[in-house]
Amino acid sequence: MDTNVAMNPFFENMGLLRPARLLLIITFFGLIFLAVRKSSKSRNKQLSKATIETASFEIPFVGHVWAFLWDPDRFLRFSREKALHGIFNLKMFRVDTRIIHSPSLMKSFFALPGSVIEHKTMGSNIIVKIFGFPAAEVPQMITHFDQLMNTFVTQLMKGPGFEKSWNKLLFDIEKIVPSIVTPSSGADGPRSWERTANIEIRPDGTIEADLFPLVRNCVGLLSSTEMMGHAFVDSHPDFLEDAWQVDANIMGFVFGYPSWLPSISKALKSRLRILEKLIAWHTNMETVGPIVDLKEESGPFDDVSDLMKQRQKIWSQRGFSMQARAAVDLSILWALNANSNSTVYWMLRNIYATPGLLGEVRREIAPACSLHDNKLKLDWKRLLNDSPLFKSCYFESLRVDAAPWSFKRLQKDCTVQEAPEDARKSSTKTESTTFHMKKGDAVLVPADLHHTDARYFPNPSEFDPKRFFVETDEGRTRSVIKTIRPYGGGATMCKGRFLAEREVLAFVAAMLTCWDLEPARGCSWEMNGRAKTSGVCSPHDKLRVTMKRRFI
Numbered sequence: 001m002d003t004n005v006a007m008n009p010f011f012e013n014m015g016l017l018r019p020a021r022l023l024l025i026i027t028f029f030g031l032i033f034l035a036v037r038k039s040s041k042s043r044n045k046q047l048s049k050a051t052i053e054t055a056s057f058e059i060p061f062v063g064h065v066w067a068f069l070w071d072p073d074r075f076l077r078f079s080r081e082k083a084l085h086g087i088f089n090l091k092m093f094r095v096d097t098r099i100i101h102s103p104s105l106m107k108s109f110f111a112l113p114g115s116v117i118e119h120k121t122m123g124s125n126i127i128v129k130i131f132g133f134p135a136a137e138v139p140q141m142i143t144h145f146d147q148l149m150n151t152f153v154t155q156l157m158k159g160p161g162f163e164k165s166w167n168k169l170l171f172d173i174e175k176i177v178p179s180i181v182t183p184s185s186g187a188d189g190p191r192s193w194e195r196t197a198n199i200e201i202r203p204d205g206t207i208e209a210d211l212f213p214l215v216r217n218c219v220g221l222l223s224s225t226e227m228m229g230h231a232f233v234d235s236h237p238d239f240l241e242d243a244w245q246v247d248a249n250i251m252g253f254v255f256g257y258p259s260w261l262p263s264i265s266k267a268l269k270s271r272l273r274i275l276e277k278l279i280a281w282h283t284n285m286e287t288v289g290p291i292v293d294l295k296e297e298s299g300p301f302d303d304v305s306d307l308m309k310q311r312q313k314i315w316s317q318r319g320f321s322m323q324a325r326a327a328v329d330l331s332i333l334w335a336l337n338a339n340s341n342s343t344v345y346w347m348l349r350n351i352y353a354t355p356g357l358l359g360e361v362r363r364e365i366a367p368a369c370s371l372h373d374n375k376l377k378l379d380w381k382r383l384l385n386d387s388p389l390f391k392s393c394y395f396e397s398l399r400v401d402a403a404p405w406s407f408k409r410l411q412k413d414c415t416v417q418e419a420p421e422d423a424r425k426s427s428t429k430t431e432s433t434t435f436h437m438k439k440g441d442a443v444l445v446p447a448d449l450h451h452t453d454a455r456y457f458p459n460p461s462e463f464d465p466k467r468f469f470v471e472t473d474e475g476r477t478r479s480v481i482k483t484i485r486p487y488g489g490g491a492t493m494c495k496g497r498f499l500a501e502r503e504v505l506a507f508v509a510a511m512l513t514c515w516d517l518e519p520a521r522g523c524s525w526e527m528n529g530r531a532k533t534s535g536v537c538s539p540h541d542k543l544r545v546t547m548k549r550r551f552i
């Protein structure tokens with residue numbers, strides 16, 4: 001007999017206690033069996049399967065295409081109100097297009113693995129269509145996609161580059177904003193943003209300008225210089241004008257509108273001008289070598305951001321063409337400017353347009369914004385963590401003015417789950433519901449369909465920042481983004497979201513501290529509609545303002 005077994009008291013006593021032990025074991029496993037059965041029964045009770053409802057107005061063969069194209073926003077909102085759940089189906093010709101808009105379903109959908117929502121091929125094809133990336137290099141792009149994307153994560157979201165990036169950006173904001181609309185009297189004539197904003201200086205020293213182009217170009221010039229450095233920006237001082245042309249024709253590029261259409265032809269010329277300058281910039285950088293490894297100064301490329309320096313090394317190591325590098329950099333310039341610049345505009349306008357809010361916000365941020373020697377100093381921690389009203393104005397501006405649509409195609413069958421509280425009818429509110437979707441289905445997540453849903457945001461068209469307030473256990477008020485989705489979700493969720501938040505807050509704080517704005521004659525803070533873009537909306541109207549320095 002094995003001595004170890006003999007010495008073990010359990011086995012020693014086994015013979016004596018066998019019937020009792022057997023009973024014990026049976027009882028033990030019996031209890032486990034009952035518990036498992038009970039829990040699986042109750043799980044089944046709390047989880048029901050449902051088929052995805054199809055929206056009204058389906059026409060044979062074309063499905064919902066007509067209703068959708070006629071007035072997409074109205075049709076989607078109508079269908080949302082009719083549906084039992086936060087998901088419904090549109091037939092686009094023969095393709096099932098699942099529209100998802102409740103918070104739990106969006107979360108469940110964006111959590112699906114990359115094998116279900118493949119993004120590298122789709123992302124690469126998009127940059128071919130919109131930004132002129134060479135189609136022949138798509139396979140190479142897919143291979144190195146993660147390595148290139150990771151530079152955003154380490155530089156703009158976390159890791160050592162993150163703090164450095166936004167500290168640098170803020171350093172320059174502190175210098176630039178007080179002189180933001182002090183027009184140049186340089187020999188080169190007015191800068192492009194001065195021209196597009198139609199700046200006029202009045203005899204009393206006040207400035208009159210079109211607010212949207214002013215804000216969008218000033219913010220753009222600042223952030224693009226931080227990202228690319230002076231060598232690129234100086235080589236093409238009007239690059240932002242060209243970027244706006246591309247931005248205005250994104251959908252035309254995606255759907256391959258013919259190049260003889262005047263707007264597409266103009267946008268193609270703009271794209272070409274930027275690409276040529278970016279190609280020259282990359283070619284010159286290549287002669288210096290990987291700048292990120294240089295111990296000594298790199299001359300005109302010294303002020304290129306670390307993000308771009310790191311990417312230059314990868315481009316070079318992986319042997320991408322200059323055209324490919326330029327096209328992707330154009331997409332970055334676009335991502336950098338397309339949404340945050342407009343958010344600064346909307347946040348300013350919303351604060352001014354809401355009775356009483358301007359004074360309240362100024363009082364809150366005053367301790368975080370101080371002026372010394374005509375330079376603005378921002379206390380970052382305070383602005384970000386101790387200014388709940390101000391931060392909520394940012395979230396509320398994104399809720400009201402950002403309307404990005406995330407579009408995906410499923411590579412595999414999958415299920416998504418809706419939490420009971422998101423079901424629209426009380427009868428379904430006690431249980432979670434799962435929905436099955438098939439390989440090949442299209443999925444659209446229009447963020448604004450949730451942002452305008454009165455069940456989550458009462459009086460959705462009202463600008464009410466306090467809806468983002470939460471009380472902490474210590475009785476403090478904090479601002480929390482809650483369920484809005486201005487940055488999309490999943491693997492392709494915006495990589496610049498932290499940078500954007502800081503950039504927008506810094507710029508708006510600086511503008512509120514340094515300037516008093518008033519609508520010029522014939523204009524008003526009242527909104528006259530918004531034009532939908534791929535992300536944050538553009539204004540329909542032209543708001544001209546007079547600007548007066550608050551501190552001389």
Ligand code: HEM
Pocket residue numbers: 123149152332335336337339340343402404406486487488489490491492493494495496497499500501535536
């Ligand atoms: C308020 C400002 C911004 C908003 C509302 C915004 C919104 C978005 C949205 C909706 C997407 C697509 C997400 C999806 O596919 O689900 C996106 C992607 C992206 N954004 Fe932003 N963005 C902002 C600012 C920025 C800034 C300042 C940068 C800096 C470069 C940036 C960089 C990117 C990049 C690189 C992607 C592509 C991510 C990927 O495909 O993996 N964004 N953004």
